[in-house]
Amino acid sequence: MTQEQYLLLSLVAGPVVMGLLSLLIPSKRAQWWIFFLTVFAAGATAYTLKGSHVGVQFALPYFWLLPSKISFGIQPLGFFFVLITLAATMMFALFSLGFNDRKHATRVAPLWAMLVGASNGIFLARDWFTFFIVWETMSWTSLLIIGHGKKRSFNAGVFYYVLSLAGTFLMLLAMWVLYKNTNTFDINLTVTHLANAENHAYVITVITLFTIAFMAKSAIFPFQIWPALAHAEAPDDFSPYLSGVMIKYGFYGLLLVVVPVLTGNPGAKISGVPVSLYILGWISLITAILGTVVAIFTNDMKRLMAWSTVANVGYIGTALATGSPLGYAAALFHTANHMIFKGAIFASLASVKFRTGEREMHRLGGLAYRMPVTFFTFLLGIIAAAGIPPLSGFNSKWMIFQALFQKKLVLQATGLFFASTGAFLYLFRALHTVFLGQLPRRLRTVREAPLPMSLAMILMMIAMLGVGMFPGVMTLPISRVMAAMGIGSIDVTASVINGATSSINTVLIGSVFGIAIFFVLVLYLIGGRTYRLRDDMDNYSAGEDPREWGVFEAQYHYGYKFYQAIEPLFRWVPQTQPEELYRTFNRALHRFGSFIDGLWRPAGSLGWSIVFGIVFMILFGVVL
């Protein structure tokens, strides 16, 4: 093997091995340092491999039963994902290093290192067999991390795992069908086979199986519940990774399989969009709207942001489903942006929880006066998430709208405007309830997050601003990746994005805003003297002093049920219905089991169940 091949292999195997080795070390802090260094080493390795097209293939020794060799290789799309996820992971790792101090340290560092390796493996896998192995490694390591030794968290993790397992089975079926028809596991060859297949029903069946698997991973409707449970219950410093990086695997899969196949073999079209993508678009739109509306009325801050992630996944899906180069670019760009801004948001919430231990928003308030760096990270994060210029989220959201305008998908665009306006509602609510308003007395002594955490947050702010002002940092590589994949390209420069119906110059927008700020600042400074109040509660209350009625800061903070006035308007939204659906399914299965059980129960029923299970599986295989 050449040196490049070793480097490539080390991207996948390195973190896994380091993770396993660090399991032997008893000290938690040492484990976190190893994790941090491993991630940075992986990042550096990936950077040196930039521009290379190396591939590596080998048979695992002692595993001669395996049907295929293990093979990894650098391909444009996968490597783009490797680079952006590792860049984001480096910031999260720096953040975790500060977060896991003596009081808060968890034992998830070795697992997380293995997860980073598996994640690279997913993006570098060249054949379905390898893909499946790393995919499963990713699933169980993330399950254990979400669990992190707490009963409640583990239940949430199991919920996530079962949903993703359901998807994985469908994916396995699709891989098996492909192997049967092509006699190879190679991803590129199977995709080409599908893109040139005559029988369209067959193509649709296979990509539907893949799509459902990826939808389960990316929490697209009807799988949208797991983030609210898993993101909220995961370790606080892991939530940025879970929400930023891991939810995107589904989109990588869609871009890897579904998009090239439908480019080569589009079949019937509605409004110029292949039917299956059109349906996916509507499903994604439902996801975006559901996520938004539920987020508006959620009080738990981590759950709120998890629902916001669901909504953003909906945006990405809607963009992807336009089936145009602009839409694919928008989806990729929003994927990268969401990674950073949602990472920043979760990181700042983790800092808040680190210092206060609270998750219910209405119990907080006024933290901006005590934690400025955290506040500004959160502020820039929500500005990006709401798609307001001049930050990164605006550029990708603008591209999503352009893609929809181009295909004249006006109804979808209306839905997206609805979701986007709603996003502003819940984001501002979180900003106010956690960071503004009254500072409760018991939080007077809260300090800013420790240095590594603050540093990581500052880096994320720079990333958001940088991509906001110079989207070319992302859009130019995206355009190259798309050209290499043969799915078209987009018309961009470092600071200009040309959409279908108009174009924007981000530097212009940013500098106009900057100059306007300068003018207003001058105006502010020439205005009269400012007298600064020291007491939060010293403000207008119609001549009464709230303290005389026994009202203190925490009660004077308008935070609980922020949008109560409009709650009656959203009664129609099924807030718990999907969970109920799963429960109903569970009950029905249980009843069926009891029925079988009641028919005939031989002695030693556990052993017999296993025998029956095996017989059933063999029968199933024969039928297939």
Add this chain to the structure above:
Amino acid sequence: MSSKMILDLFGMTFFYIVVGLTFMGLGRKITARLQRRVGPPWYQSFLDVFKCFSKTSISHNYIMDLGLIMALAGLIATAYFMPVAKGWTPAGSSSIVVILYLMTIGYLGMAMGVSASGNPNATIGISRALALMFGYEIPFAMIILAMISVLGSSSLSDIAMSQAGGIQNWNIIRFPLGFLAAEIAFQAMIGEKPYDHMIAPAEIASGPMVELGGKFLGIAFLLHAVQLFVETGLMVNLFLGGASTWYEFVGKQFVVYFTSMVINTVFARYRIEQGIKHLWVWAGSFAAIQLVLTRYFDIFSR
């Protein structure tokens, strides 16, 4: 970023503020006359702003200062992307999505600034304003989408230019239902009755403005002035055929503002959820019918 752009922006800022403040003064005059009062002189808003800036102000913390500065700057930047005459835009480009989203930074800054004062009345006002935004943005977006689907361009100056050549080409004729919807939404957008939940003076002590005094109140006045310029300008460019000179533009803006002030004077306030329901049911359905007819049946558009 050249020195010419800085000068341009400075000049235009002055223009936006003068137009907006004049409108505000005239608006008070119109209201007064409809209520059989004499009312203040038209230049009263200028005096108010000068007085506000000369006073000592009370600030609660740095976020309050920052929020209000951000708000005014955001709206000035938005106005800079608004086509003024013959499709001429100071900034050179006028993507409608940019205008709609840049406007939001003004609202965010305002909301952030007044929330930081810690007065619950202010926050209740903001919560109402944001809820109302849910009501009017959707109909407004639908109308804009109808126009984009006909024209194939999402640049506001293209939309304005496409209406050139006489009143029969104006979008008010071509999209009558859309105009009706936009007019209802516009009333909510500038926060006049029947949609003035945000300010609601007798209920929540002027809402967001409750803690503002001195130059902060002055900035809030200027904010409202620029906001009026942007929102009336949006209506003129979308429906009233744009303008060929700047005074024609301001004249048309005044017509839009005058209509809105008259409606404001004769209506009472809705309750908040009634207001949103009303916006969705009436403005929303008009806009939806317009959108579907335009996009799928190709009626009304030409």
